[in-house]
Amino acid sequence: xxxxxxxxxxxxxxxxxxxxxxxTPEDIQLLRQEEGIYIxxxxxxxxxxxxxxxMVGVEASQRxxxxxxxxxxxxxxxxxxxxxPITEDDVLSAHQFINNLDGxxxxxxxxxxxxxxxxxxxxxxxx
Ligand SMILES: [Zn+2]
Numbered sequence: 001x002x003x004x005x006x007x008x009x010x011x012x013x014x015x016x017x018x019x020x021x022x023x024t025p026e027d028i029q030l031l032r033q034e035e036g037i038y039i040x041x042x043x044x045x046x047x048x049x050x051x052x053x054x055m056v057g058v059e060a061s062q063r064x065x066x067x068x069x070x071x072x073x074x075x076x077x078x079x080x081x082x083x084x085p086i087t088e089d090d091v092l093s094a095h096q097f098i099n100n101l102d103g104x105x106x107x108x109x110x111x112x113x114x115x116x117x118x119x120x121x122x123x124x125x126x127x
Contacts (some may be wrong), residue, residue, distance in 0.1 A: 019047035
């Protein structure tokens with residue numbers, strides 16, 4: 001399981017805002033990936049409804065990490081949830097955000113978030 005599959009697994013625990021059907025991995029499509037920032041499109045294939053766009057940060061130490069256990073730990077869920085931007089109110093702004101993406105789209109990323117991706121050592125792991 002790679003980092004993107006981890007993200008898909010994370011969203012599979014969430015439900016569609018419109019039909020309450022659990023998302024499947026196929027509902028989560030990777031739009032962009034750069035420097036540990038994954039921008040994913042969340043589209044419910046059950047009711048054919050766009051749920052929004054999410055930006056998820058994956059720490060550099062985990063990007064090349066494989067996850068043998070498909071079950072997320074509480075720690076992983078918390079880390080992913082920290083960046084969980086999916087609310088109905090966010091759909092419009094996320095749509096505008098995506099429309100505005102260009103070559104230097106990283107300027108939209110909060111500096112501290114970029115810093116986290118570049119400095120995985122700041123958070124000590126139990127290894
Ligand atoms: Zn749905």
